[in-house]
Amino acid sequence: xxxxxxxxxxxxxxxxxxNSFPRVLDLIYWPTVQIFLWGFISKFFTLNSEYYNNTxxxxxxxxxxxxxxxxxxxSFNIMFLExxxxxxxxxxxxxxxxxxxxxxxxxxxxxxxxxxxxVPAVLITIPLFGVSIxxxxxxxxxxxxxxxxxxxxxxxxxxxxxxxxxPSFENIAWATLFFLAPLGCIYYPIEILPDFLQIIAKLLPLxxxxxxxxxxxxxxxxxYMNIIKSIFISIIYFSFGIMIFYISYFGAKKRGTLINMGx
Amino acid sequence: MFxxxxxxxxxxxxxxAVDNINFNMERDKTIGLLGPNGCGKTTTIGMMLGLxxxxxxxxxxxxxxxNTFKRDEILKRFNxxxxxxxxxxxxxxxxxxxxxxxxxxxxDLKTRINDIASDLDIKNxxxxxxxxxxxxxxxxxxLAKSLINKPEILLLDEPTASLDxxxxxxxxxxxxxxxxxxxxxxxxxxxxxxxxxRLCDSVIMMKNGKIIDNGTCVELIKxxxxxxxxxxxxxxxxx
Numbered sequence: 358x359x360x361x362x363x364x365x366x367x368x369x370x371x372x373x374x375x376n377s378f379p380r381v382l383d384l385i386y387w388p389t390v391q392i393f394l395w396g397f398i399s400k401f402f403t404l405n406s407e408y409y410n411n412t413x414x415x416x417x418x419x420x421x422x423x424x425x426x427x428x429x430x431x432s433f434n435i436m437f438l439e440x441x442x443x444x445x446x447x448x449x450x451x452x453x454x455x456x457x458x459x460x461x462x463x464x465x466x467x468x469x470x471x472x473x474x475x476v477p478a479v480l481i482t483i484p485l486f487g488v489s490i491x492x493x494x495x496x497x498x499x500x501x502x503x504x505x506x507x508x509x510x511x512x513x514x515x516x517x518x519x520x521x522x523x524p525s526f527e528n529i530a531w532a533t534l535f536f537l538a539p540l541g542c543i544y545y546p547i548e549i550l551p552d553f554l555q556i557i558a559k560l561l562p563l564x565x566x567x568x569x570x571x572x573x574x575x576x577x578x579x580x581y582m583n584i585i586k587s588i589f590i591s592i593i594y595f596s597f598g599i600m601i602f603y604i605s606y607f608g609a610k611k612r613g614t615l616i617n618m619g620x
Numbered sequence: 621m622f623x624x625x626x627x628x629x630x631x632x633x634x635x636x637a638v639d640n641i642n643f644n645m646e647r648d649k650t651i652g653l654l655g656p657n658g659c660g661k662t663t664t665i666g667m668m669l670g671l672x673x674x675x676x677x678x679x680x681x682x683x684x685x686x687n688t689f690k691r692d693e694i695l696k697r698f699n700x701x702x703x704x705x706x707x708x709x710x711x712x713x714x715x716x717x718x719x720x721x722x723x724x725x726x727x728d729l730k731t732r733i734n735d736i737a738s739d740l741d742i743k744n745x746x747x748x749x750x751x752x753x754x755x756x757x758x759x760x761x762x763l764a765k766s767l768i769n770k771p772e773i774l775l776l777d778e779p780t781a782s783l784d785x786x787x788x789x790x791x792x793x794x795x796x797x798x799x800x801x802x803x804x805x806x807x808x809x810x811x812x813x814x815x816x817x818r819l820c821d822s823v824i825m826m827k828n829g830k831i832i833d834n835g836t837c838v839e840l841i842k843x844x845x846x847x848x849x850x851x852x853x854x855x856x857x858x859x
Contacts, residue, residue: 359725440708444704445706450671451698452723453723454723611673
């Protein structure tokens with residue numbers, strides 16, 4: 358891998374963000390709205406339901422972690438779509454940069470986009486709702502790592518679809534996470550799902566991540582097995598995502614769709 | 621021979637966009653690729669750039685099949701410009717040139733950008749976003765990007781399409797001058813016959829994915845008993 362080239366492609370996306378204040382505002386706006394909404398909903402539940410007593414922290418932390426996943430995946434998709442929207446696709450794919458370097462550059466730059474959006478929202482929750490995701494302690498790093506890997510995997514699968522089916526696949530990019538969210542057990546324990554769905558849900562890293570988050574916040578204890586499981590499953594999905602991306606890339610070359618990929 | 625195109629074909633569901641074509645490119649020569657829309661010019665260029673996988677045949681560079689080179693090794697020797705392919709619109713001209721310079725691993729990038737920008741007269745809009753430029757300005761920036769790495773092989777797809785005669789002439793002059801000063805092999809796909817006559821050492825005529833004739837402009841005009849390349853093109857295209 359040539360890190361100078363990875364940096365060059367990352368710089369392209371950094372310039373894009375720096376050149377447009379509305380773009381930065383857009384990155385911050387949605388996570389903040391999301392956090393506000395969930396913050397007030399969970400506060401209401403806490404005050405009006407015995408069951409939800411003291412759960413404001415759990416629901417809001419779940420909302421923040423889910424948004425992290427969502428932003429990571431969307432950032433990956435958007436950065437790839439930017440090349441299609443700007444009709445720069447051909448220039449990128451004829452540049453002497455390896456496909457692995459393109460994936461690495463987008464993966465690494467996506468974290469920046471994700472953090473630009475999420476850090477302000479996370480900081481707001483501390484004074485406004487008295488909730489800090491930092492309460493999760495060191496395991497937070499591993500939970501975020503698992504979430505990020507899975508978010509990027511979803512990004513890889515969507516971009517593979519873009520390579521295979523062209524820009525018309527764009528709408529799917531926005532829908533992927535909403536499809537998986539019910540199975541992810543983000544806001545509720547896995548026992549809520551019917552038995553057959555529980556089996557499927559356990560194959561996703563999300564269940565293990567969010568179960569562990571609830572476990573840490575409720576008991577103060579860390580089940581490292583859950584964390585290892587979530588990272589391990591995420592790595593498997595990530596490897597699968599890379600494989601699918603390569604298959605789609607070679608398929609697109611065969612079908613000749615790379616040459617005229619545009620709006 | 622520098623580049624050999626050997627029995628190259630590309631078919632999509634049984635339809636041959638490029639059908640068993642053969643031609644050679646000598647080092648530092650310019651070859652014109654002519655033919656009506658849909659004749660297979662862009663597909664041929666796409667295969668040479670590694671964007672399209674040939675169904676059969678081979679592209680040979682210095683006696684080595686292009687597939688045997690590593691992707692990043694081979695592509696740094698090539699570049700490409702087309703009005704149908706743009707640079708990121710939201711980035712400024714200098715940002716785009718910087719990024720592509722870095723991607724192509726250009727040494728002393730600042731000097732290279734300055735030199736090429738002076739030659740192409742694009743310095744006065746260096747800090748404007750590429751999407752805000754006129755088509756003539758965009759075209760020159762795209763040409764600057766295509767020459768940033770001093771490519772050995774330059775593929776140009778209708779480089780002066782949609783330009784006014786003045787800018788079109790500027791671009792043609794620039795390519796002509798660049799060729800004199802630098803060692804470069806060019807494949808030029810164009811519908812502008814005077815451009816082809818002016819810039820190309822020889823011409824390949826394509827129709828329905830096949831090469832229907834080739835030779836120098838003078839040879840082709842004489843062979844088909846016409847007054848100029850435009851008339852020759854029309855005769856071949858309508859035959």
